[in-house]
Structures are given as C-alpha cells and as structure tokens.
Amino acid sequence: MDEYEFEQFLHKQIPITKEMGINVIEFTPLRVKMSAKLEPNLNHKCTAFGGSINSLMTVCGWAMVYANIKEIDKDAHIVIQKSSINYLAPIDKDFIAECILLDEISRKKFFEMYNRHSKARLKLKVTCIDENLLLAEYEGQYVAFK
Amino acid sequence: MDEYEFEQFLHKQIPITKEMGINVIEFTPLRVKMSAKLEPNLNHKCTAFGGSINSLMTVCGWAMVYANIKEIDKDAHIVIQKSSINYLAPIDKDFIAECILLDEISRKKFFEMYNRHSKARLKLKVTCIDENLLLAEYEGQYVAFK
Numbered sequence: 116m117d118e119y120e121f122e123q124f125l126h127k128q129i130p131i132t133k134e135m136g137i138n139v140i141e142f143t144p145l146r147v148k149m150s151a152k153l154e155p156n157l158n159h160k161c162t163a164f165g166g167s168i169n170s171l172m173t174v175c176g177w178a179m180v181y182a183n184i185k186e187i188d189k190d191a192h193i194v195i196q197k198s199s200i201n202y203l204a205p206i207d208k209d210f211i212a213e214c215i216l217l218d219e220i221s222r223k224k225f226f227e228m229y230n231r232h233s234k235a236r237l238k239l240k241v242t243c244i245d246e247n248l249l250l251a252e253y254e255g256q257y258v259a260f261k
Numbered sequence: 262m263d264e265y266e267f268e269q270f271l272h273k274q275i276p277i278t279k280e281m282g283i284n285v286i287e288f289t290p291l292r293v294k295m296s297a298k299l300e301p302n303l304n305h306k307c308t309a310f311g312g313s314i315n316s317l318m319t320v321c322g323w324a325m326v327y328a329n330i331k332e333i334d335k336d337a338h339i340v341i342q343k344s345s346i347n348y349l350a351p352i353d354k355d356f357i358a359e360c361i362l363l364d365e366i367s368r369k370k371f372f373e374m375y376n377r378h379s380k381a382r383l384k385l386k387v388t389c390i391d392e393n394l395l396l397a398e399y400e401g402q403y404v405a406f407k
C-alpha cells in the first residue's frame with residue numbers, strides 16, 4: 116500500500132480523519148509521516164485543538180504498527196491500549212506528526228512475540244516538529260493480535 | 262452559562278466538536294458530563310476511534326477548568342499541558358465522558374494560586390463509563406492564566 120492508498124483507506128475506515136484534513140506524506144515500515152490541516156482543527160485560541168493533535172499522533176502510531184504487522188499477517192488486528200502526550204508549544208499552522216522506527220531489535224521482538232503468542236505489544240514515540248521546534252511529543256502502546 | 266449555551270460556545274470555538282457530535286449534558290463547577298455520537302467517530306473495527314475518545318475527554322476536562330476559573334476571572338485563558346489515557350474496553354455505542362471535582366481543597370488551592378501568581382495548574386481525572394463498566398480513564402493537566 117502506498118501513501119495515497121493508505122490515505123484513502125484511512126479516510127474510509129476512520130472517517131473523522133477526513134474531516135480533520137489528514138494527509139499521508141510517508142508510509143513505510145520505518146517511517147510514517149502525516150499532516151493535518153489547521154482550519155478544521157482550530158480551538159478557541161485559533162491554534163490547533165489538543166484533541167486533534169492527539170488524534171493525528173494516535174493515527175500516526177497506529178499506521179506504523181499497521182505498516183509493520185501487515186508484512187507478516189495481512190489479517191492482524193491492531194488496537195491502542197494507552198498513550199500519553201505533552202503539548203509543548205501552540206500550533207498555529209498545518210501540522211505534521213512523524214513516527215520513526217529505528218530500533219530494529221524492537222521490531223524483531225515484536226514479530227517474534229506475534230508469531231509465538233498471536234499477540235504482541237509495541238510502544239511507539241510520535242513527534243510533532245516544526246523547523247526543529249518540538250511542538251508535541253507522544254508515546255502510544257499498541258497491540259496487534261490474530 | 263448553561264449546558265445549551267456552553268455547547269453552542271464549544272461548537273463555535275472548537276468546530277471539530279460539532280463534527281464529532283459532542284453534546285453537553287451537565288456543566289457545573291463540580292461536574293461536567295458530555296457525550297459524543299459513535300457514527301462520526303467510528304474506526305476500522307466499527308468501534309469508537311481512540312483519538313475521538315481522547316478528544317471528548319480532553320474537552321470535558323477543559324470545560325471543568327472553564328466552569329471554575331470563569332467564576333473568578335471571565336477573561337482567563339486555559340490550555341492543556343499534558344495528558345495520559347488508558348483505553349480499557351472497545352466502545353460500540355454513543356459514549357459519555359464525565360469529570361467530577363469533588364476535592365474542594367484542590368479547587369481552593371487552584372483559585373489561591375491563580376490569584377497570587379496569575380497562573381495555576383489543575384490536574385483532572387475524566388472517565389468514560391457505561392453501566393458500571395470503565396471504558397477509558399484519562400488524566401489531564403490544564404493551566405489557567407491571565
């Protein structure tokens with residue numbers, strides 16, 4: 116699935132992502148990057164609503180699990196268990212979330228666990244950065260299961 | 262501001278809350294309760310999207326700070342600093358978030374701090390419960406400032 120196909124899939128499967136103006140910029144098992152429009156996600160201070168920032172980051176992490184698990188099981192289910200987020204600076208333009216899976220060991224462990232127990236957890240960090248300024252940092256724990 | 266007025270205010274100030282079908286059920290300085298429609302917040306598993314659950318709970322906590330701080334300063338600003346959430350069970354119907362401020366001491370401290378420093382933090386717990394079943398639990402830290 117390429118960026119465009121995953122974006123279409125996302126808009127169909129989680130319709131609020133379309134309302135939020137979410138676009139998929141990069142979709143690979145090592146890096147997922149997606150943006151949201153500011154306008155549909157405005158808050159009372161004309162910056163991005165915290166809930167929308169969280170939604171973008173939640174979907175970004177979910178997409179990373181998806182990009183990986185579908186390599187070994189196209190029927191795998193993925194759900195989020197928990198997450199935490201720090202809002203570090205107000206966002207006054209379209210914003211981008213990025214999830215990078217640099218840790219090949221975690222990835223292998225995740226696959227091993229999934230193959231052995233038909234279930235595996237993955238903790239992922241997602242960031243919102245604008246020109247070296249960290250706007251929000253997020254950590255989510257996702258579970259893939261058969 | 263009564264429930265209806267706050268709902269109108271919310272839909273205008275944070276338009277995605279209208280898209281999510283958020284309704285304000287109770288809006289007092291001791292209890293805030295609001296619901297979201299399942300349909301606009303569906304995910305790929307035909308249950309509520311985690312990001313939308315988080316958005317409802319974020320707004321619910323924000324509304325609680327609003328209901329309190331506006332008693333002493335109608336021009337106060339409120340932003341969210343951080344939050345964490347546990348998704349405990351899938352949600353397959355319209356869902357309700359509730360924030361209760363039973364702790365009168367925290368409330369007094371919050372007001373004292375705000376009056377002394379023109380800024381104060383409040384940590385709030387929000388729950389999503391359906392017939393005694395805890396569906397999601399959330400904690401958010403908000404800041405009110407002049």
